[in-house]
Amino acid sequence: MAHLSNVKYGSGDWRNNQTDAVAVGIYEDLKMSRQIQGVNRELGRGISNALSANLLKGKIGEVKIIIGKKGNLAFVFGLGKIGNLAPETLRKAAAGVSKLCISNSVSSVSFLIPKEAKDDYISQAAAEGLVLGSYQFNEFKTTGEKPFNIKSAIILGGNKKAITKGVIIAEGVCLARNLENRPGNVSTPSHLADHARKIGKTPDMKVTVFEREKFTKMGMGALAGVASGTDEPPKFIIMEHMAGPKNQKPKILVGKGLTFDSGGISIKPASKMDEMKYDMCGAGVVIGIMKIISILKPKMNIVGIVPSTENMSGDKAYRPGDILTAYNGKTIEVLNTDAEGRLILADALSYASEHYDPEFILDFATLTGAVVVALGHVATGIMGTDDSLIEKIKFSSAITGEKVWEFPLWEEYLDQVKSTIADVKNLGAPGQAGSIAGGAFLHSFVRENIPWCHFDIAGSAWGNKNLPYQNKGLATGEMIRLVVDLLEI
Numbered sequence: 006m007a008h009l010s011n012v013k014y015g016s017g018d019w020r021n022n023q024t025d026a027v028a029v030g031i032y033e034d035l036k037m038s039r040q041i042q043g044v045n046r047e048l049g050r051g052i053s054n055a056l057s058a059n060l061l062k063g064k065i066g067e068v069k070i071i072i073g074k075k076g077n078l079a080f081v082f083g084l085g086k087i088g089n090l091a092p093e094t095l096r097k098a099a100a101g102v103s104k105l106c107i108s109n110s111v112s113s114v115s116f117l118i119p120k121e122a123k124d125d126y127i128s129q130a131a132a133e134g135l136v137l138g139s140y141q142f143n144e145f146k147t148t149g150e151k152p153f154n155i156k157s158a159i160i161l162g163g164n165k166k167a168i169t170k171g172v173i174i175a176e177g178v179c180l181a182r183n184l185e186n187r188p189g190n191v192s193t194p195s196h197l198a199d200h201a202r203k204i205g206k207t208p209d210m211k212v213t214v215f216e217r218e219k220f221t222k223m224g225m226g227a228l229a230g231v232a233s234g235t236d237e238p239p240k241f242i243i244m245e246h247m248a249g250p251k252n253q254k255p256k257i258l259v260g261k262g263l264t265f266d267s268g269g270i271s272i273k274p275a276s277k278m279d280e281m282k283y284d285m286c287g288a289g290v291v292i293g294i295m296k297i298i299s300i301l302k303p304k305m306n307i308v309g310i311v312p313s314t315e316n317m318s319g320d321k322a323y324r325p326g327d328i329l330t331a332y333n334g335k336t337i338e339v340l341n342t343d344a345e346g347r348l349i350l351a352d353a354l355s356y357a358s359e360h361y362d363p364e365f366i367l368d369f370a371t372l373t374g375a376v377v378v379a380l381g382h383v384a385t386g387i388m389g390t391d392d393s394l395i396e397k398i399k400f401s402s403a404i405t406g407e408k409v410w411e412f413p414l415w416e417e418y419l420d421q422v423k424s425t426i427a428d429v430k431n432l433g434a435p436g437q438a439g440s441i442a443g444g445a446f447l448h449s450f451v452r453e454n455i456p457w458c459h460f461d462i463a464g465s466a467w468g469n470k471n472l473p474y475q476n477k478g479l480a481t482g483e484m485i486r487l488v489v490d491l492l493e494i
Contacts, residue, residue, distance in 0.1 A: 008179045009103060009139035011157040012132055012172045014165040015115070020047065022159050024113040026078035028102045032087045033063035040117055041081075048073030052081060065094050066473065068101035070109060080105055080114070090122055092130035093406040099131045100138025100474035106155045107139065113155070118162035126404060128163030132171025133178075133486065135160070137474035140179055142186045173300050174489055178482035181286075181293030185467065185480035189265030189282045194240040194313035197262055197288055201242050201311070204292070207299040209248040215241035225312075225352040226330040227337060231345045232314035234269060234322025239314035241353075242288075244295045246307045254364040255306035256492060257357045260291030261346045261370035262313030269316045269342030270324050284346065286466035286480060287369035288313060293485045303494040310357055312349040316342070328427050332356050333450055336427040344431040346370050347443050351450040358452035365394050365456040368447065369484055371463040375439025382468040384408035385484060388444040389458030390451070398458060401490040407483050409460075418445045460484055 019027050029044045031037070035056055037045065045052040051071045055061050061069060067083035082098035084090060099116060106114055118131060135158050143152050160168050184192055184200065198214045205212030220241045221229040232239035242262070247255070263284035267273060273281065291309040298307055323329070327339045329348065333355035337348065350368055357366050376386040387409045389395050395411060402409045418438060422445045424430040429449050433442025444459045451457040465483045475481045 099134025103138030262288030
């Protein structure tokens, strides 16, 4: 694992930075700005020659390497149509520059923010893109050529504070990616708890970890039930950043921390079971956000909660047909032990509802395969109880480029998770609305009148995406940037 961490703000003439390359943007009209003209002169008209040869289009996502007469290098990235410059454009451009730096063994680069870019989000996005695009996961490789890493980058122009914030956010995303990409025998509940404790060493951050015996005695029967089939010690992790006024309601973030999911007694098919190490990506989102919070130190109250365990099929494992009692006293009929994520979240949501008076609760979970059927790997499915909160989430989605799509939580869906022998069951109607059924189940464990939104990240948390700031087939860390924007840190 590796990523660029040395990203600084700069001003003045880029030639004074003595970096190995310079990156500059061009619009689809292919007119050379004063910025590009200066780079072009240094390259001995290398950009002019590329334009004459029709090698540059200025399209969003395009990044081309230009070699000057003296062997000096420039990366020319597309800015799209004039007047439509957006943060996502710079995020993609900067990530593309990072990837070309790696493939061409370029150790350092000066990245030029377009002069007309006045939006601070654009500066932040450029910093995010440089870091996220440089991410590599090679922690377990012991043979072959040593991977090349970018040493440093300087962003010239834009807003210094926004650039610094962008780097911090991207670092949090990279932490989440590392936790998520590691295999289940490494990224265990104890591993997650250890990372939480490290974050807890910073000011205004308190971390509490409940062990199996403790949370079982507390009445978390759903988490205890799922954890009953594994010898790997389960954890209930609480991260509290209480830096706001005492009377300020905390914002609660809950992340599903299922570090490996075999399906339990309702065992999964062998094909692609290895991907079930990613069933803790909700936990990765929460821990990544709390890491960012520990550095930015906002004057507000934020709580992260991670219920974490494996779901295995040992001789003590819970079974289909069992009835479990959640922390809030509601009983759950277990129809399928592979619908376990919603069970451990039930205790976490109940705990958050009972122990805090939250402004809102957000939960993040790789909950259903059905959301992948509905939305593929493009967007995260969301559903909740508060229209105002949902609209704010959609607004942050548009800013950060992390797409969400709202599903309904109509009464008909809530009725489908009612049980005839318990309060609720962990499946909805057979073959119907699987993602909504998961959300409808979770709804039962959020106290009435608490604004709540569920994020089903099963499709967006990892997989084959075509974005330069993500790695195909690896964890994405999605929803971290959206939530940081939503929190207005």
